[in-house]
Amino acid sequence: MSPIFSKTIFNELRREGTLCDAVIRVDGVSFKIHRIVLCNSSMFFRELFCSLSPPSEHQVFSFSQVSPIIMSLILDFIYTGSVLVTEENVLELLAGAECFSVQGAVNACCHFLEQRLNIKNCVHIWMLAEFHKCPKLRQKAYLYVLHHFKEVAGFSVKFLQLSVQQLGDLIEQDELNVKQESTVFEAVQHWINYAPQERQGHMATLLSKVRLLFLPSNYLVETVINTDVVRKSVSCMTLVIDAMRTLRESNLERPLTRARLPSAVLMTIGGSERESLTDRMDFYDVRANCWLAMESREKALRVLHGCVFLNGFIYCIGGTDLLNILSSVQRFDLVSHNWQELVPIHKPRKCVSAVALNGCIYAIGGTDGSEQKLAERFQPEDNRWVMIAPMLECRSDACAVALDGKVGGAEDFNGAIESIWCFKLFSDVYKEGIYF
Structure with missing residues (x-):
């Protein structure tokens, strides 16, 4: 018997309520299910059902982690191998599928989000993928941020909500796609200004990851040093002065430092x-x-x-x-x-x-x-x-x-x-x- 045919038969039995041996209840809504079918698609349900000794027939399992609509979608996927993912349900469905270890539904949500990456949502998707332990989606979103850094820094609200560690990780990458290093400095400045009282103490940490030797000397003098948060920090001023000295003393057209690699x-x-x-x-x-x-x-x-x-x-x-x-x-x-x-x-x-x-x-x-x-x-x-x-x-x-x-x-x-x-x-x- 082919897997597709088997799924069709099991789903018909579920809809008829035939041979069902358990009930899942969510917010007062009941779903009759076959435990063996759920065990085949979910480690969560396998461990739950196998822990019962001895298993009792038609036992009711109540859950509060998801809504009835999302539970219905998860069960549809388990029984049919497909699920309708939409803009409206994708985030709740991803959370529910991850909670119940239904990896196929998780993958469907990740694929949906991956196809819709843009400069406004890529940071949010990156964070979601990290939270829900979706490494492939996380990497796709992370690379999207790196490759569209200037636009993301300018238009993504979530960019301004990054932690200092996350922003620092981004701007120190060789793969960060910027035509001018001034874009990186201005993004850091933008992030600091979003919550200046809380963040100005992080300027030296972030400035150390900006490749100051790629900035023109006049930009260092006229823009970087004249930035209040830089001028008030001894550590920041030391970084800038050292960079200016290296630029002045170097006989090379561009002093040796790691280059940013183009994304394509x-x-x-x-x-x-x-x-x-x-x-x-x-x-x-x-x-x-x-x-x-x-x-x-x-x-x-x-x-x-x-x-x-x-x-x-x-x-x-x-x-x-x-x-x-x-x-x-x-x-x-x-x-x-x-x-x-x-x-x-x-x-x-x-x-x-x-x-x-x-x-x-x-x-x-x-x-x-x-x-x-x-x-x-x-x-x-x-x-x-x-x-x-x-x-x-x-x-x-x-x-x-x-x-x-x-x-x-x-x-x-x-x-x-x-x-x-x-x-x-x-x-x-x-x-x-x-x-x-």
């Missing part, structure tokens, strides 16, 4: 220079408005390859070394700067279209001298390429993108095809879209 970069990998292959890799720093070289410990020489980013790695697929058309696949680790050889694609080809979606990589089309319609899917955890349904027509050097859970693309190497195709992941079927 544009990379170029391989290719050819003057008709010769190159293993050169460069990345564009949008904040500094400049291109920088990235070092690699090994050489990866190829051109006309598919290239895609997934989970901290850059994958180079197929291509040519100017002598042979390649089936090899290499992966570059952005942390260790090492290349790793992976299992090859099924057929050597260049000008292959590559795109990542749902943790997998799709290599589509390309040419080995003649254009191809074949398509493959790579599953990183298995290091395995799987053939999927071929395209409706041959294409190479096409543009491929992922959107709304689908893979699609347009245009041929010869620029002669105007159609757009779309591949549905769960049906392995291509569908042609509208023309340009």
